[in-house]
Amino acid sequence: MTYAAESARMDLMNAGLWTQCGDDLSTVAVFLVGCTSWQSHMACPVQFLCRGLRTVGLVLLYYVFSIGITFYNKWLMKGFHYPLFMTLVHLTIIFCLSALTRRATQWWTGKPRIVLCWRDYIYKVSPTALATALDIGLSNWSFLFITISLYTMTKSSAVLFILFFSLVFKLEEPNPFLIVVVLLISCGLFMFTYESTQFNLEGFIMVLLASFIGGIRWTLTQVLMQKAELGLQNPIDAMYHLQPLMFLGLFPLFLYNEALSLSTSEKLFRVTELSPLLYSLFTLSIGGSLAFGLGFSEFLLVSRTSSLTLSISGIFKEVCTLLLAASLMGDKMSSLNWLGFVVCLCGISLHVGLKTYYSKNKGPSLRQLSSKGPELELPLLRQNGDEREDSAADDYNDEDEEQEITLH
Template sequence: MRRAKTLTTLKPKCIASALDIGLSNWSFEFITISLYTMTKSTSVIFILIFAIVFKLEKLSIPIVAIVLSISTGLFMFTYESTQFDLKGFTLVLIASALSGIRWTTAQKVTQQSEFCFVDFHTLFLYVSHTILGLSNPIDVIYHTQPWMALVLLPLAFSLEGDEFLTSPFLFRSHDYLGTCRTLGYFVFGACLAFGLEVAEFLVVCNSSSLTLSIAGIFKEVVTLYLAAAVNGDQYSPTNIAGLVICLAGICLHVAIRFFKHTAILRLLLCQNRQMTHLPKKLRPGRLTSLPSDFFVLDKVYC
C-alpha cells in the first residue's frame, strides 16, 4: 500500500475519529449523561447526510423517516431529565458531526472494492480485495490508531496533562498495589475499547455506517433504561412515548434491511433459472477471471 495514498485516504477518518473521542469525553465535565445521549443521538442524522454526500446511501423516504423517528424518540425519551449547558452541548454537537465523517469515511475505506460479482449457480458473492487492502477490522485499526494518537494526545495533555502527572493514584502514589490497581484499570478499559472498536468495524465492513449508528442508538436506549431502573427514576408519558417511537424506528430499519436482502436473493434465484451450468474450471475456488454470465454489482448492502 503506497504511503501517500494511505495518508490521503485515511487522514479525514483519523482526524475525525480522534476529535470525536476527545470532544465527547471533554463534554462530560459540563453535562450529564442524559444530555450527552440526547445530543449525541444527532450523529445518526450527520451519518445519513455524509453517507448521501459520499454516495454510500440513496436518499429515500423510508431512510429519512427512520432517522427522524429515532432522533425524535430519543429526544423525547430524555426530555426534562437533564440540565442544559451551552459549552457541553456545543462540544457534543461538534463531536456528532465529526462522528458522521468518521464512520462514513470508515465505510468508504473498508467497502471500496475493485469489483463485486455473484455466482448465480451457487449464490456465492465474490468480492475482490479493497483498493487499500483494509477490509479487515484489525488492518483498519493498525493503520489508523497511530494517526489518531498523534491528534488526540496533544488535546489530552493540554486538558489533563498536569492532573495526570500529579495524580496521587499514579506517579505520586506511595502504594505499590494502588498503582498496579490503577494501571490494571487502564489495561482493562483499553481491552474493552479495543473489543468495541473491532466490533464496530465488523459492522461497518459487513453492513453500513447507518446500521452501526442505529445499533448504537439501541445501546444508548438500553443504557438509559437500566440506569433509570437502578436509580428508581420515574418515566413520564413523554418519555415512554419517545422510547416507543425510537424502538419503532429501529425495527423499521431492521425490516427494510431484511426485505432488501430478500429481494436480492429473489433476483439471484430468477437469474439462476436462466443460467447454464458452469464449466469445472470456473467453479468456486478456481475462479481466475470474471465470466461473461456473471452479474456485476457496484455495491451490495444487506
C-alpha cells in the same frame, strides 16, 4: 452383489426387515435413499439450532463489551477526571492487541498481512483517524457532565449525521422515506431532552458534536473499507492502521487541556505509593481491553451472521442500556422521555429496514467479493469443520446482504 449392497442386506436382516423388502436390490436402494433423506431432515433442525445458539452467544458477547464499556467510562470518570488521557491509553492498548492479533493470524496462515505505504497511510487513512479520535475523545469527555441515558439517546442522533454525509458523499441515494427517519429521530431526541431533570447543556453539546463528527467518521470509514485496493476490509487491520494516527490527532488536545493538571495529579505522576499507581494503570487497561473486544465482537457478529443482525442488536442494546442506567445508576426519566426514546427507536428501526430492503436489490456486496481473498481470512473465525457447516446452512438461509456501517 457389491460390498455396499451386501452390507445393507446384512443390516436389514439384523433389523428383521429383509423379509419385507425381499432380495430386490432396487428395493434396498429405495430404502437406503429414504433412510438418508430422513437423516438429512433430522439433521437440519439440529444444525439450525446450533446456528441460533451461536448467534445468541455472539450477540451476548457484543452486549457485554458494548454496554460494559459505556458503564465503565461513566464509572471511571467519577474518580479519574482525565478522559483524553484515558482515551490515549485505550488507543495504545488497542494498537498493541491488534498487532498481536495480526501476528497470530500471519503465523497461522503463513501469509503476510496488509501494510499500507506511507502515501496511502497519510492521505487516505488520516482523515478517518482524525474524525474517529475526536468522536471518541468528545464522547468520553462528556461523561464528566451527563448521565448514561442522556449520552445514549444523544449518540443515537448520529444516524442523522451519517445519513447527511452519506448523501453528501453519494453513498446513499435520496429517498423520501429518509425524511420520515430524520423526523422520527429528531422528534424523539427533543422529547427525550425536554424538561429533563438531569440535563447538562455542556455535556449535551459535547455528545452532539461527537455525533456530528461521528457522522463524518463512519462515512469516511465506509469509504475507507470499501476501497478494495487498500485491503482494510478486515477491522483488525483497520484498527491497527488507525490507532497511531488517532493517537497523534488527539495528543495536542490532551496537551492543551489535561497535560498540566495530570502532571501534578496524585493519580499518576505524584503518587506517594506504588499501589495507587498500579490500580490506576489496571483500571485504564480494562477500558482498552473492552474497546478492543467491542471492535472484535462486532466483527465476529457481522462475519458469522450479517450486518442486519448487528443493526437489530444495536437497537435492543440501547433499550438494555437505558434500563440498566435507570436501575443501576439512578438515571431519572419521565413518561415523555420514555416516549421520545420509543419514537427515536422507531426512526432507527425504519432506517435499518430501509437499508435491508434496498440492499436486497443490489449486486454482490463488498464483503462477499472480498471474503474470498485468503489475505482477508481470519482463522480464529473459520475452522474447517465450521466451513462445511456454514456452507450447508447458508444454502438454506442466505444472510449475505450488503455490509453497512453501523454505529454502536
